[in-house]
Amino acid sequence: MNEFEPKYASRTKKIKASLIRELLRMTQFKDIISFGGGVPDPETFPINTLKRIAYDVIEREYATALQYGVTEGDRLFRENLIRFIAEKDDIQGLDVDSVLVTTGSQQALDLIGRIFIDEGDIILVEGPTYLGALSAFNINGPHYITIPLKDDGIDIDCLENELKELEESGELKRVKFLYTIPNFHNPAGVTMSLEKRKKVIEFAQRYDFLIIEDDPYGLLRYEGEPIPPIFKLDSGERTVLLNTFSKILSPGLRLGTIVGKKEVIRKIVLAKQGADLCTPTITQRIAARYLETNEIMEDIKVTRDKYSKKLKTMLNALEKYMPKDDSISWTHPKGGLFLWMRLPNYMDTMQFFDEAVNEYKIAYIPGFSFYADGSGKNTMRLSFCLPSEEKIEEGIKRLSNLIKKYMR
Ligand SMILES: Cc1ncc(COP(=O)(O)O)c(C=O)c1O
Known part of the structure; x- marks a missing residue:
């Protein structure tokens, strides 16, 4: 037994x-x-740079870097992140209160699941989608509607048809958000076109749902021109943007970020307090100093x-x-x-x-x-x-x- x-x-x-x-x-x-x-x-x-920075951070900044930190994330890191996001995505004018540091993007997905999903809520996902997102959301008991992917991202006609059907059957209010990975999709490798990004925003407004934009790979572009994030295109009105340093710096640092309206960030902070109090302060400070070297690009x-x-x-x-x-x-x-x-x-x-x-x-x-x-x-x-x-x-x-x- x-x-x-x-x-x-x-x-x-x-x-x-x-x-x-x-x-x-x-x-x-x-x-x-x-x-x-x-x-x-x-x-x-970048081991040589990180080695030097980690040594300096422990020697000179131990009182902050080895201490508990605020749940929102190290302020210096968030300030440097705002500059980094402005440079990489041309998203200007972010306030430190619209940025939250998470323990990898995986935690961001878990927290988003906790604050938005009630049992039976409808979550729109791409087919295929990131397995870790499904694991993070599943515990809350969502009902998924899978929208197929095409070579230029989500099948927009299929999305529209699903939304129309939900409207007709009176179930639209059960839809909480669309979870999407617009750049170099995991697992499919495809990228959502600019036209489709605009359409997704239009549908989100018309049918009243949120967009969770998960973008770990946007900076790993090997050809072609970058496409603006959905978050930028809708001025962050209905979109929450997730980024991570896992694929562009090191996954062992466990550093992710959520950018969104201050109200939603405040709610996620409350959920994070109960989860881990704060993301490790030492890796945040190392990353903050690394961003200051301007070597990241x-x-x-x-x-x-x-x-x-x-x-x-x-x-x-x-x-x-x-x-x-x-x-x-x-x-x-x-x-x-x-x-x-x-x-x-x-x-x-x-x-x-x-x-x-x-x-x-x-x-x-x-x-x-x-x-x-x-x-x-x-x-x-x-x-x-x-x-x-x-x-x-x-x-x-x-x-x-x-x-x-x-x-x-
Ligand atoms: C689409 C997507 N989201 C989130 C994550 C989680 O990344 P991490 O928790 O390392 O930041 C990954 C990792 O592979 C991913 O591919």
């Missing part, structure tokens, strides 16, 4: 072990080429260069080795860390996952795990950030052989 079992809260039943975390554990062995996790290449971490250029080469290698290898068949396709991202592959409908990427890992010594993420509605069994996410270019080529060759084996 397990004494703990009857004592768990009913919402605890909604927490499921992440299949992906379990799967990825299998792939940590050295002989496996993993296209699994979205784990940054450690060679992109230079460092990001080096990171972009590295990932862009890896992406090219993966795209070339796919072109070279994959069977030529209309039912096999993949996205051609212009940035980020992922591409998305579609296989013939009769294939199930979960079914041959074990074989991929144990016999072909490669790993990917089966696509169904990124769908709130459980579809997508013939899809997979491939991340190109961690393996070397040589390993990417070899891994794609092996993946092609595996797929060929299952072709009818």
